[in-house]
Amino acid sequence: MSLLEIKDLHAKVGEREILRGIDLTINPGEVHAIMGPNGSGKSTLAQVLAGRELYVVTSGEVIYEGQDLLAMSPEDRARAGIFLAFQYPVEIPGVSNMYFLKAALNTVRKSRGIEELDAFDFLSLVKEKMKLMEMDQTLLNRPVNTGFSGGEKKRNEIFQMAVLEPRLAILDETDSGLDIDALRTVAGGVNALRDPERSMIVVTHYQRLLNYIVPDFVHVLSEGRIVKSGGKELALELEESGYSGFEDEEEAVGKV
């Protein structure tokens, strides 16, 4: 059975329709890259899957592990194993990273009927995961994302993902704002989390990230629709030709 099935998904923000009929099926263990020009709806798709209420789904359906995903609240989706690595991680002053993550992990565990971790077990889990992300331990005691550099924020997202161990990870432009070293570290962390039971949606504008996180499938999104799908070589093709060709193709499709 597929993990996620998106059927003819339409969504708008305000009066503007951004997703205009997305179809996508993701099986366990697969990594799908979603590429496309700015404004094509990549981030909207990521946010809609996570349940952001700013976006209103007007038609279509999304089935996750056999359930109607769109009927679930954002927190229930998270508890069911959907994780969004934010393009712009949010700062929460006064709340330590450690406290936040422990609250998150224990809510998720509780909802799955697993025993909550105490402070000691949590700390040893966290230490292990920090090594993976080559993260400075002092970040644990600092307020969530507050005063973090761009690279630290992105690293912190993947670190949270490592702790929460989702079934479906959605990485929204995780590469933006990273220099090449940070990109390598972040990608290394993501690759370490690849697992036959874990699927990923990697949203990116650039092919660069996909040199490090090699996808099984690449989809090109343009004006709210997937206009082309292929293997990892499609990303290279895009690197060569840019997105202009697809915008044309999209228009051509519209004319038929």
Added chain:
Amino acid sequence: MSSSSNTIETFANQEYKWGFVTDIAADTIPRGLSEDVVRLISAKKNEPEWLLEWRLKAFRHWQTMTEPTWANVHYPKIDYQDIIYYSSPKAKKDGPKSLDDVDPELLKTYEKLGIPLQERAILAGVAVDAVFDSVSVATTFKAKLKDMGIIFGSFSEAVQEHPELVRKYLGSVVPTSDNFFAALNSAVFSDGSFCYVPKGVRCPMELSTYFRINAKDTGQFERTLIVADEGAYVSYLEGCTAPMRDTNQLHAAVVELVALDNAQIKYSTVQNWYPGDKEGKGGIYNFVTKRGACRGVNSKISWTQVETGSAITWKYPSCLLIGDNSVGEFYSVALTNNYQQADTGTKMIHIGKNTTSTIVSKGISAGHGQNTYRGGVKILKSATGARNYSQCDSMLLGDQCGAHTFPYLEVKNTSSQVEHEASTSKIGEDQIFYCRQRGISTEDAVSMIVHGFCKEVFKELPMEFAVEAQKLLGVSLEGSVG
């Protein structure tokens, strides 16, 4: 459309849990204020002549004063002749001698409020003086404290039993003419708490007063006086609630603290007077004067307040730092939701050498709430080497509310050091979503973010109170994000 706005609705509709009315026979005097009323109150309390004179002096002065209008709060003019200035639960003869004599209805009320009035509450380690409308009803642990020389009980009782102490300190920190509401209080105050901790004694338990306004159209004017003699220490807690009524009720209290050489007083308040309904109807006008005098060397007074109730709060717990090396502290969380208004802060007056003060104020505004921090730091010429640190942070939930900061600084010598920091932040929909995406519910997210914001103040509260305050904040707040 969303589950989060549903959650918000649920919380917004949460009722004020303390809004019940106790059906009890009360001894209430007619509405209005005159010299006769002042005399009547004094007579009812069987007061000595000097105290009546003191009241009358205050009353005459009050008549010459006008209500202050400088605070950033707005309310219809108060008709001072339409208030009942004295109401007390009808007592058997001379009032309760022990808990057994207290009206069982009253005890039930306190039980509902969760106050450990029974002596068995010794486990809780809190001694409670409970003020119901105007009269102090019962004081627990009195005997135990007495063994240590600590006097703790109702103000009226202290007037009868320790007139010399009361006379010495009453009005010595907040004079009768201090301000409009303090003068009014001095004229008509009905009861309150009195505490004296003798030389070198460290009070082993938290002392606590619980205030409740029950009767309709009644003003509550309590008076609290705490004296810590040389080397003494006392931690004092104060809690307040009132029934829900659609008319406004006036609460004008005065609290005076005196700390002598090397003494320390820690005064904590969790104020949860009825705030009015969601449209801003009803609620308590909380116009309170609180001031402490660090008279002795190395003395210390700390005010910690969590203000979540009242329709209007007008309150500036202050410190007069007279003794050399004395320390004043003010830690405050003030929350305004719906149509609540708060104008609160502190005044630190540095007079002695090397005096230090710390101000940490956290204002949270939600709904249509208006929250003003008003703080004054005054360093006199004599206060060489004085230091002050002030931090005022405001948090906004939603876009209908307001936060305002008015810090006043007056430094008259060059050896002093004054620091001021201020910030304003907003709980955003993006923060809430971020938490929810990690599995944390909206209500937990709001409470986590707000507690993070208030952490520095909560850590100053005694343990049991801190838990209580966090819960209260949660109830008062949730439903305000959207």
